[in-house]
Every structure is written in C-alpha cells, then in structure tokens.
Amino acid sequence: MREILPALHEWYAAGSPFGLATVVAVSRSAPRDPGAAMAVGPGDEVVGSVSGGCVEGAVFELAREVVASGEARLETFGYSDEDAFAVGLTCGGEITVLVRRVSPADDPAFAAVAESVAAGRPVTVATVIDGPAPRGATLAVWPDAESGPSPASDSGAKAGATQDSDARAGATQDSDARAGATQDSGARAGAAPGTDTASGTGHGTGTGSASGTDTLAGAGTVSGRGPAVMPGTAAAPGAGTATRSGAATAGAAGVAGSLGTTGLDVAVTADARGELALGATGQRHYGPHGERREDAVSVFLHSFAPPPRMLVFGAIDYAAAVARIGDFLGYRVTVCDARPVFATPKRFPPGVEVVVDWPHRYLGGTTTDARTVICVLTHDPKFDVPLLEEALRRPAAYIGAMGSRRTHDERRERLAEAGLTERELSRLRSPVGLDLGARTPEEVAVSVAAEIVALRWGGTGTPLTATAGAIHPR
Known part of the structure; x- marks a missing residue:
C-alpha cells in the first residue's frame, strides 16, 4: 500500500471518501502478498492492485458499494475449476480481501x-x-x-x-x-x-572493476x-x-x-x-x-x-547501476567511497545518499539489521578486506563482493588470516550475482539484484520452464 498512499492522502485531505481494498490472507499460488492494496476514489479513479489484474473488476464494484453503504466487506476470491470464466484467480491461488470506506469521519x-x-x-x-x-x-x-x-x-x-x-x-x-x-x-x-x-x-x-585513483579523503556526507x-x-x-x-x-x-x-x-x-x-x-x-x-x-x-538499507561500497559505474536497481526495489541506498573524485552525487540516481569515507570506518559507525544488503564493489584489497571483516561480523541479509574467482580466493585467505571463522566466511556471496552471462554494468546489476531476491525468498535461480509446481509457493 505504500506506493498508493500519496493518492490516498490527497483524497483524504479533500474530504473525499474512498474504498480501500487490502489483501488480508492468501493461499497457494496467490499473486500478491498480504498488505497489497487497491483503492477506488472520486470519479471512480483506481490506484493499486490486489491480484495483478485477475479480480480487480470485482473489487472495483465491491469498493463502490462499500463507499455507498459505509459497511466494510470481507470477500474471498479463488479459481473455479467448474467455471473457468467465473471471477477468480487464474493462477490457482486464493486471496481474501477486506474493503472498507476511508474518510476523515470513518x-x-x-x-x-x-x-x-x-x-x-x-x-x-x-x-x-x-x-x-x-x-x-x-x-x-x-x-x-x-x-x-x-x-x-x-x-x-x-x-x-x-x-x-x-x-x-x-x-x-x-x-x-x-x-x-x-x-x-x-x-x-x-x-x-x-x-x-x-x-x-x-x-x-x-x-x-578496477579501481581508479587512490586519492583519499576524510569522512563526510555529500x-x-x-x-x-x-x-x-x-x-x-x-x-x-x-x-x-x-x-x-x-x-x-x-x-x-x-x-x-x-x-x-x-x-x-x-x-x-x-x-x-x-x-x-x-x-x-x-x-x-x-x-x-x-x-x-x-x-x-x-x-x-x-525501507531496508542497501549499502554499496565503491563508487564505480557498476555501483551506479546497482544503486539504481536497489532504489527501484525499494531499498534506501547509500553509496560510500573514500575517493571524492568518484563519490559525487551527480554520478548516482537522485535520492541515493553518497558518502565520502573509508568504507570500513563508515560501516563500523552505521546501523545494519537482518534486512540490510551490503554490496562490496571496491575491487581493491586495501578497501575490501577491512570492510568485509566488519561486514561479516554484523547483521545483514546479504553480503556480496565483486571480483574474479582468483580475487575471491585471495580475499578469503586474507579474511581467514584476520581471524574470521568458517561460519562467518560462509556468509560471503562472491563472486557477486547469479550466472546470467552479464557484461554491462546494468546487466551485472540485474544479476546482483536477482541473487538478492532469490536469497530473500529462497529461490533457486532456475528458469521456471525447468521447474514444476506452484510459482508462488506458500
């Protein structure tokens, strides 16, 4: 619902009642998770989605009825084997939707x-x-x-x-x-x-990717x-x-x-x-x-x-692409590099935080949690090793590092010498990303994002054509 709140807030501020439909339960191969929302506002304007198009027409009519009556409604939609043309989810899942009227009075x-x-x-x-x-x-x-x-x-x-x-x-x-x-x-x-x-x-x-100049700077948020x-x-x-x-x-x-x-x-x-x-x-x-x-x-x-955080270290072209896709996925993105010539806001998408600092020092002074994503793209041992030593000892959902297999082996050896345990080292996703045959920075960013999503939801990265069973397991 986060995406449609600006429109809802505008209707609410104008005193215009609207019908808000929210997915409150799902089963089997349902296309949307609980919390997905759709609203019908003044002039029958529609924002959001509860099923990706399967039952939106029925929910639209239901929302109009709820706005008129003021009585909240709870409806379940699923696929009908007996009548394939019935209103339902063609994917075979089931969703339960609560529709209520929202206004300053309600x-x-x-x-x-x-x-x-x-x-x-x-x-x-x-x-x-x-x-x-x-x-x-x-x-x-x-x-x-x-x-x-x-x-x-x-x-x-x-x-x-x-x-x-x-x-x-x-x-x-x-x-x-x-x-x-x-x-x-x-x-x-x-x-x-x-x-x-x-x-x-x-x-x-x-x-x-290879690092550029080694000119360094003190800490500072740009x-x-x-x-x-x-x-x-x-x-x-x-x-x-x-x-x-x-x-x-x-x-x-x-x-x-x-x-x-x-x-x-x-x-x-x-x-x-x-x-x-x-x-x-x-x-x-x-x-x-x-x-x-x-x-x-x-x-x-x-x-x-x-929003969860994405911390990208190394202000290179690959970092700009990863930051862009991280922002698209809903992360609050920070890019950090010790070299001010590279760590400039104009090289990154609007809304991305750019910090000039030694990577390990910045990470040591910031907050991470079990949802945080850390992408190490510095590709330089003097940055990578102390940064990963800090990263692998703190909470994070994903810690990935760019580099060849040879670079990975050498980096892993240095980290072991620094005292990291085998369990800590096993958290490192390196070389970073899934095997997509990526070449350009944008393609590499898709590869990294695909690995993050797969790890988050337990996906295998296998093409769906090579799998069987539910596409959206519950």
Missing part, C-alpha cells in the same frame, strides 16, 4: 499514518476483519509516544470521551489479556530474516538522508477509552483509533509493536476483550517499517 488517524509512512517513521495499522468487533475498525500503533501522532493531527482523540459498555467491561482483563505485553515466540518467528513483510495467520504464527532509525518495541499501554464506532484513541501515547473495546486495544497494541519491530504483516486472533488463545476476533496487522 478513520480520523489515517492522515497521521500516511504522514508517518511518507516520512519513513514506523507504524502498524491493526484492522478488525471478522468476529464480534466492528469490521473495518482500525487502531494505529507507533513504537513510542515520540513517534506517534501529534495532538493536532489526531482528530480521533476528541471522540474518546464517551465509552460504551463493552469498553467499560474491557477495563478488567483476564490474565491472558494482561500477558499481552510479551508476545509469544511463535509470533516473533513469523517474519523471515531479510523480509520487508511476512504474512501470517493463526495464533501468532507467520505464514511469514548528499542524502540521515542514518536509519530502527523500530523498537514498547510495553503495552494502560487501559483507556474506546467507542463502538472505533473513532476514539486507546488512551495511550503512540496509539490512535480503537477496535471497539479497551481490552482488545491493549492486547493488539502490544502485539502490533512486536510485529513492527520485525517489519511483519499478518493476522492475529483474540477474544472480544483481547483474551489470548481465543479465535473470536480476527485482526490484520499491517506493519510499515522503514
């Missing part, structure tokens, strides 16, 4: 969520999709009070003065709900390392953005107020909206912050007042974590 916190996503601040949106709670009700959860909505932007807070009996009953939770501050290990296991999002269902389980801020977790907030309409805040800093009862808000807030720390997206299940180990209420947690 969802007062939407503007704050859109602003956070646009600014790269982490936020999770929890939405009721089924059960004895208001379908389509939302609760926006930020990691802490400082990153949450300001009082001016949270118009929903004004609606929090009137409680219904359900909210009052939620003030006293059972022991299971009180245990919500610590999520179970199954929930934490729901996001695969290196993923932007991981879908989940059930009870807290995820579904899931252009771009600041360091990444990793989302953290926080304890569950105290009980607050809620209304049946879901328009009130949960009475805690860093939270806006309500799912209908205080107990449910408290339990979901705790889980949402845990999922946000993982960048995970998926379903969780609760009792009407947030009771654990109950199935009555299904809630979809959609996490918007900051």
Whole structure:
C-alpha cells in the first residue's frame, strides 16, 4: 500500500471518501502478498492492485458499494475449476480481501499514518476483519509516544470521551489479556530474516572493476538522508477509552483509533509493536476483550517499517547501476567511497545518499539489521578486506563482493588470516550475482539484484520452464 498512499492522502485531505481494498490472507499460488492494496476514489479513479489484474473488476464494484453503504466487506476470491470464466484467480491461488470506506469521519488517524509512512517513521495499522468487533475498525500503533501522532493531527482523540459498555467491561482483563505485553515466540518467528513483510495467520504464527585513483579523503556526507532509525518495541499501554464506532484513541501515547473495546486495544497494541519491530504483516486472533488463545476476533496487522538499507561500497559505474536497481526495489541506498573524485552525487540516481569515507570506518559507525544488503564493489584489497571483516561480523541479509574467482580466493585467505571463522566466511556471496552471462554494468546489476531476491525468498535461480509446481509457493 505504500506506493498508493500519496493518492490516498490527497483524497483524504479533500474530504473525499474512498474504498480501500487490502489483501488480508492468501493461499497457494496467490499473486500478491498480504498488505497489497487497491483503492477506488472520486470519479471512480483506481490506484493499486490486489491480484495483478485477475479480480480487480470485482473489487472495483465491491469498493463502490462499500463507499455507498459505509459497511466494510470481507470477500474471498479463488479459481473455479467448474467455471473457468467465473471471477477468480487464474493462477490457482486464493486471496481474501477486506474493503472498507476511508474518510476523515470513518478513520480520523489515517492522515497521521500516511504522514508517518511518507516520512519513513514506523507504524502498524491493526484492522478488525471478522468476529464480534466492528469490521473495518482500525487502531494505529507507533513504537513510542515520540513517534506517534501529534495532538493536532489526531482528530480521533476528541471522540474518546464517551465509552460504551463493552469498553467499560474491557477495563478488567483476564490474565491472558494482561500477558499481552510479551508476545509469544511463535509470533516473533513469523517474519523471515531479510523480509520487508511476512504474512501470517493463526495464533501468532507467520505464514511469514578496477579501481581508479587512490586519492583519499576524510569522512563526510555529500548528499542524502540521515542514518536509519530502527523500530523498537514498547510495553503495552494502560487501559483507556474506546467507542463502538472505533473513532476514539486507546488512551495511550503512540496509539490512535480503537477496535471497539479497551481490552482488545491493549492486547493488539502490544502485539502490533512486536510485529513492527520485525517489519511483519499478518493476522492475529483474540477474544472480544483481547483474551489470548481465543479465535473470536480476527485482526490484520499491517506493519510499515522503514525501507531496508542497501549499502554499496565503491563508487564505480557498476555501483551506479546497482544503486539504481536497489532504489527501484525499494531499498534506501547509500553509496560510500573514500575517493571524492568518484563519490559525487551527480554520478548516482537522485535520492541515493553518497558518502565520502573509508568504507570500513563508515560501516563500523552505521546501523545494519537482518534486512540490510551490503554490496562490496571496491575491487581493491586495501578497501575490501577491512570492510568485509566488519561486514561479516554484523547483521545483514546479504553480503556480496565483486571480483574474479582468483580475487575471491585471495580475499578469503586474507579474511581467514584476520581471524574470521568458517561460519562467518560462509556468509560471503562472491563472486557477486547469479550466472546470467552479464557484461554491462546494468546487466551485472540485474544479476546482483536477482541473487538478492532469490536469497530473500529462497529461490533457486532456475528458469521456471525447468521447474514444476506452484510459482508462488506458500
């Protein structure tokens, strides 16, 4: 949904209601993951996609009906063997889509969520999709009070003065709900390392070149953005107020909206912050007042974590191509080189951060996590060895280094001499990329990107014509 938020924010600011369809569950060979979204706005304008074209027509009509009625709808689409012309997924999978109306009156916190996503601040949106709670009700959860909505932007807070009996009953939770501050290990296991999002269902389980001149310079950022801020977790907030309409805040800093009862808000807030720390997206299940180990209420947690980082070392032509494709894939890209004659913003795509510093020194002072991609293209031992010594000892999803097989063998020997273990050395993808027969910098960048994607999702790199079974395994 991140891609369509600018259009949604424009409609919302104009006070124009729109229908927002979100994929909340998938099975088998479904073409899109949970969180994929499509919206129908004023003048029947459509943005986004939930299936790559298979069921968009049906979802379009459904969204129009939801805008007119104001009642959220949950629909499942799949392939019909009996009637191949029926509305469904020709790929053979199945998707479940929640469609709800969004406007300042329906969802007062939407503007704050859109602003956070646009600014790269982490936020999770929890939405009721089924059960004895208001379908389509939302609760926006930020990691802490400082990153949450300001009082001016949270118009929903004004609606929090009137409680219904359900909210009052939620003030006293059972022991299971009180245990919500610590999520179970199954929930934490729901996001695969290196993923932007991981879908989940059930009870807290995820579904899931030669170098140029050697002129060197001191540290300095030439252009771009600041360091990444990793989302953290926080304890569950105290009980607050809620209304049946879901328009009130949960009475805690860093939270806006309500799912209908205080107990449910408290339990979901705790889980949402845990999922946000993982960048995970998926379903969780609760009792009407947030009771654990109950199935009555299904809630979809959609996490918007900051984009993962791609760190490219060596400001050569290959780096420009890799940076361009990294930006296209949604990474926040930084290019670093110690030579200011090469590390200039004009040689790289707009939006790419360019840093002049010794690579190993820069890496040692920056933040990486299990989603970070590190591409070492310096192709020079005096840069490569200390840089890889640092990289292989820190969290990262991918660490690739350019060079011939001879260069790789020599580099590996130097790293072993520096004290790296066999386990640490096994993380190195070198020579970098998949065997595509690439020649140009752009083709090499495609090769590198293909390896990153394959490693991220467990692909083999084998042509699909040589494989059998589902194309999108679940």
